[in-house]
Amino acid sequence: MNIHEYQAKQLFQTFDIPTPKGIKVETADEAVQVTKEIPGTAWVVKAQVHAGGRGKVGGVKVAKNIDEVKQFASDMLGTRLVTKQTGAEGLPIESVLIEETSAIKREFYISVLVDRASERVMFVSSIAGGMDIEAVAEETPEQIVSLTINPAAGLQPFQARQIAFDLSLQGTQIRALDKIMQGMYRLLLEKDASQIEINPLIETESGDLLALDAKINFDDNAVALHPEILELRDEGQEDEKENKAEQFDLNYITLDGSIGCMVNGAGLAMATMDLVKLKGGSPANFLDVGGGTTTEKVCEAFKLILSDNNVKAVLVNIFGGIVHCNVIAQGILTAVDQVHVKVPVVVRLEGTNAEKGRELLNNSDFGVVAADDLVSAAEQVVALAKEVA
Numbered sequence: 001m002n003i004h005e006y007q008a009k010q011l012f013q014t015f016d017i018p019t020p021k022g023i024k025v026e027t028a029d030e031a032v033q034v035t036k037e038i039p040g041t042a043w044v045v046k047a048q049v050h051a052g053g054r055g056k057v058g059g060v061k062v063a064k065n066i067d068e069v070k071q072f073a074s075d076m077l078g079t080r081l082v083t084k085q086t087g088a089e090g091l092p093i094e095s096v097l098i099e100e101t102s103a104i105k106r107e108f109y110i111s112v113l114v115d116r117a118s119e120r121v122m123f124v125s126s127i128a129g130g131m132d133i134e135a136v137a138e139e140t141p142e143q144i145v146s147l148t149i150n151p152a153a154g155l156q157p158f159q160a161r162q163i164a165f166d167l168s169l170q171g172t173q174i175r176a177l178d179k180i181m182q183g184m185y186r187l188l189l190e191k192d193a194s195q196i197e198i199n200p201l202i203e204t205e206s207g208d209l210l211a212l213d214a215k216i217n218f219d220d221n222a223v224a225l226h227p228e229i230l231e232l233r234d235e236g237q238e239d240e241k242e243n244k245a246e247q248f249d250l251n252y253i254t255l256d257g258s259i260g261c262m263v264n265g266a267g268l269a270m271a272t273m274d275l276v277k278l279k280g281g282s283p284a285n286f287l288d289v290g291g292g293t294t295t296e297k298v299c300e301a302f303k304l305i306l307s308d309n310n311v312k313a314v315l316v317n318i319f320g321g322i323v324h325c326n327v328i329a330q331g332i333l334t335a336v337d338q339v340h341v342k343v344p345v346v347v348r349l350e351g352t353n354a355e356k357g358r359e360l361l362n363n364s365d366f367g368v369v370a371a372d373d374l375v376s377a378a379e380q381v382v383a384l385a386k387e388v389a
């Protein structure tokens with residue numbers, strides 16, 4: 001689960017991580033109002049969306065006076081922001097953060113995350129902050145420093161010092177960084193975050209360290225243990241189809257291709273998507289309908305897939321283990337009928353009663369294509385999607 005920058009910064013404050021003073025607002029008039037409570041004669045207006053890369057596309061603007069605060073806030077609010085991280089549709093800007101400006105001397109990158117490879121908590125830092133960290137990793141990997149934390153010992157002062165030296169920090173800044181890193185570490189553990197990212201962490205002209213940006217990602221499987229975190233959820237920033245899928249206990253992820261996929265089992269779903277790719281197509285989604293597939297679930301799954309306008313053809317790949325293939329075939333036909341499926345549907349059924357299932361599909365009036373095996377199913381659906389497009 002992701003949260004907004006302004007929420008992450010509020011959490012930062014309770015964990016002793018310094019941030020600029022800022023107030024979140026939902027209208028341009030409010031934006032003007034709150035400038036009275038924020039020191040300075042210029043302010044930063046920041047679009048609150050669950051994505052980074054805002055600076056490059058006008059989602060972060062420095063206003064030189066109150067008129068500009070009003071202008072920028074009203075320009076942003078009610079629109080959608082498209083950044084490198086959002087996909088073409090972008091995310092709705094329903095609030096903006098009005099913040100005091102900071103005199104930036106240097107910009108660093110620092111994050112803490114659960115590293116799967118080392119099975120430990122890991123800090124990643126870079127002297128080349130502010131920009132796209134993926135680009136830094138690719139072009140100048142020597143500028144990225146990481147260290148892992150021994151879970152029994154916790155974050156040690158010498159480790160924070162090591163990073164401080166890498167960032168060429170001096171004097172009291174070293175202890176300030178230690179405090180920030182300790183705060184990040186405690187926050188990660190106490191709230192079950194999977195990643196906390198500060199990009200940029202800045203050194204101000206006066207030598208202070210400040211978290212200018214804040215991103216926190218929480219472990220979805222742990223968030224139920226933290227009601228105060230769950231309260232921060234903003235469903236308006238999440239994928240509507242993915243939330244709908246959650247209601248029906250379907251594992252669904254939106255992708256940007258043209259072939260809708262309905263599969264039972266996550267492994268089979270991955271293999272199906274690979275095969276679609278191999279045959280020159282592109283999946284529109286990942287969808288695992290789960291073990292006990294029912295007609296109702298298949299219907300909901302079809303509705304989800306078809307609510308995506310990019311879908312030009314659907315591939316159903318079901319292995320009938322516990323549920324018999326003839327039952328699944330009947331479910332598919334009922335769903336195709338109820339949901340008024342207009343795009344071509346290719347079905348590959350394997351397992352118990354597969355023959356009977358295929359027969360049912362072949363004898364129906366819906367023009368559902370029953371494929372003999374997975375490879376030919378993938379080839380057929382890719383060809384049909386191209387025809388429709």
Ligand code: GDP
Nearest residue numbers: 044052053054055060101102130199200212213
């Ligand atoms: P992101 O692009 O979504 O990661 O948003 P950030 O919060 O990181 O802001 C992008 C960039 O805007 C930062 O890297 C800074 O260079 C700049 N910026 C943000 N706040 C201020 C500020 O108070 N003063 C100045 N001069 N620049 C700022």
Ligand code: MN
Nearest residue numbers: 052199200213
């Ligand atoms: Mn940033």
